[in-house]
Amino acid sequence: MNMKSDDLRIERIDSEEAFRAIENEWDALIDKSINSAFYSTYPFVYTAWKNFRSNNDQLFILLIRRGETLVGIAPFRIQSMKAANIRLLRVIRFIAEWGGGDKPSIVTTEEPERMWDRIFQYLSNEYSLWDMISIAEQPANSPVINQKILGNIRYSTRIVPEFTSYYVPITGTWEEYLKTRGKNTQRTLRYSRKKLFSLPEGVYFQCVEDPEILPEALERYIRIEQSGWKKNLDFTIGGSEQNMLFHKELLKHLADRHMVAIYFLTSKTTDIASTILYKHKSTVYSARITYRPTYAKYSPGVILNTEIIKTLFGTHYQECDFFGFDGEGKNTFKKTWCSGTLQIVTIQIYKKSLYMSLCIFLYIHGYRLLNYLPRKISRG
Numbered sequence: 001m002n003m004k005s006d007d008l009r010i011e012r013i014d015s016e017e018a019f020r021a022i023e024n025e026w027d028a029l030i031d032k033s034i035n036s037a038f039y040s041t042y043p044f045v046y047t048a049w050k051n052f053r054s055n056n057d058q059l060f061i062l063l064i065r066r067g068e069t070l071v072g073i074a075p076f077r078i079q080s081m082k083a084a085n086i087r088l089l090r091v092i093r094f095i096a097e098w099g100g101g102d103k104p105s106i107v108t109t110e111e112p113e114r115m116w117d118r119i120f121q122y123l124s125n126e127y128s129l130w131d132m133i134s135i136a137e138q139p140a141n142s143p144v145i146n147q148k149i150l151g152n153i154r155y156s157t158r159i160v161p162e163f164t165s166y167y168v169p170i171t172g173t174w175e176e177y178l179k180t181r182g183k184n185t186q187r188t189l190r191y192s193r194k195k196l197f198s199l200p201e202g203v204y205f206q207c208v209e210d211p212e213i214l215p216e217a218l219e220r221y222i223r224i225e226q227s228g229w230k231k232n233l234d235f236t237i238g239g240s241e242q243n244m245l246f247h248k249e250l251l252k253h254l255a256d257r258h259m260v261a262i263y264f265l266t267s268k269t270t271d272i273a274s275t276i277l278y279k280h281k282s283t284v285y286s287a288r289i290t291y292r293p294t295y296a297k298y299s300p301g302v303i304l305n306t307e308i309i310k311t312l313f314g315t316h317y318q319e320c321d322f323f324g325f326d327g328e329g330k331n332t333f334k335k336t337w338c339s340g341t342l343q344i345v346t347i348q349i350y351k352k353s354l355y356m357s358l359c360i361f362l363y364i365h366g367y368r369l370l371n372y373l374p375r376k377i378s379r380g
Contacts, residue, residue: 008071010122013061019046022063025070032109038280039101043253045075051246052098056080060092060129064108064118072108072115078130092123092133099246100235100287102323103137103165103344113143120149132350137162140343149349158348163324166338170320174313177339185336188299189306196298199267205307206264211255217262218251221274221290228293237288254278265291265304273300277308282318284308302333309337 013019026042038044049059057077064072075096081089096104108115123133135144150157168177178186197203208217222238230236237247254260259280265273273291277284286308291300305322312320322334324344 007066008118009065010118011063011065013063014059016059019049019059019061022061026073026107029070029073029107029109033107034109035105035112036107036281037103037105038259038278038283038285039096039104040073040075040107041259041280043250043257043259044099044101045095047246047250047253048099048101049077049095051242051249053077061095062119062122064115071110072106072118074106074115074119075104090129090131092130094136097136099250102285102321103139105138113146116143116147120147124149124152127351132348135347135349137344138347140345142345142347144347150347154352155349156352160346160348162344162346165324165342165344166322166334167340167342168309168320168322168338169340170309170312170315170317172313174310177309177313180339181337189302192299193303196265196272196295196300196303201267201269203265203267203272205304206266207261208264209255209258209261211252214251214255214260214262215248217264218248220264220271221262221276224271224274224292225288225290228291230290263304263308265300265307272298273304275301275304275308279317282316283321284312284317284319285321285323287323302337305333306337 013022023042023046030036030041057079060076060078062072062074062076063070064074075094076092077095079091079093081091094101094104106112106115106119123130135142138144145159149155171177208214218237222244225236226232226238230239233239234243237243251260259278261277261279263275263277264271270292272295273289275289276287278287279285286305289301289305291304309320319340322338
């Protein structure tokens with residue numbers, strides 16, 4: 001189905017076959033895009049859809065073309081919520097909310113605000129296809145907030161504060177960056193490193209990028225993860241068969257494109273800590289730090305993360321993204337070591353009706369019958 005607006009038109013992808021057929025076009029657009037993030041790449045979006053979709057989910061990927069040239073992609077799905085075989089709600093949301101995706105975005109070679117304008121024009125015309133739009137985990141200054149649809153009398157809008165996202169700008173040198181962290185932080189790091197590297201069995205860092213041994217590295221990571229408080233929790237990689245299959249397939253696709261590495265802090269006998277590093281253009285994403293609780297007194301997660309940051313200076317990378325987390329009291333590493341922050345919100349647009357007002361009322365007052373808000377999970 002197509003819709004023309006000025007010289008842009010939108011094409012909707014709603015079948016598996018069509019999704020697979022646009023891989024090369026998607027990759028080419030990512031290469032040229034001005035705003036793409038790792039969680040908008042084809043490997044992540046396709047693998048998330050393949051592994052997490054249910055019978056109630058429908059593909060709703062929007063391709064924005066200027067003539068025959070692809071200039072934008074909105075990787076959406078429609079989540080249909082049902083009770084007693086009765087459809088209650090159809091929510092448009094990003095596919096990349098699955099699989100630990102963070103700050104999902106559209107992909108475009110042009111001004112993002114113009115792309116969102118065309119997308120919302122299309123969605124307004126296709127009014128009968130959806131009940132609500134949930135644009136999750138967007139920067140507080142997202143171009144979505146400037147869209148005319150938010151002021152349309154047919155719709156109501158909620159902007160929900162979510163969390164603070166943390167990152168390290170990779171500028172200057174490691175020594176210059178370290179000075180900005182303060183003398184107490186530097187002293188604590190030196191002390192922790194001295195204790196850890198004085199262990200009699202010896203300690204060293206390892207980076208695994210070889211596609212042939214990445215599956216084994218993932219198994220090592222899972223063994224560390226499952227040795228502590230994260231054991232069998234549903235948001236962990238090793239916590240469910242579905243999560244394990246997703247990450248195994250994702251890492252295979254990424255390894256072939258040189259977009260992933262697994263880092264270890266290890267001794268001769270034991271893997272102490274590990275993290276997965278995704279790489280996309282000028283940004284790296286440090287996801288899911290984990291460590292063995294028996295080594296907690298040595299701050300292995302801090303030591304591994306700071307070692308990774310150190311290796312990034314002097315490379316083409318410009319930013320290391322450490323994501324956000326729930327609660328103000330958790331993960332002091334991000335507050336201590338990350339010099340950049342970004343406020344994140346979720347933008348919800350829904351049709352004005354008594355039914356939709358009731359749905360919102362139930363959620364606000366704690367009734368989880370219609371749990372359409374994304375649940376943010378800490379990534380370490």
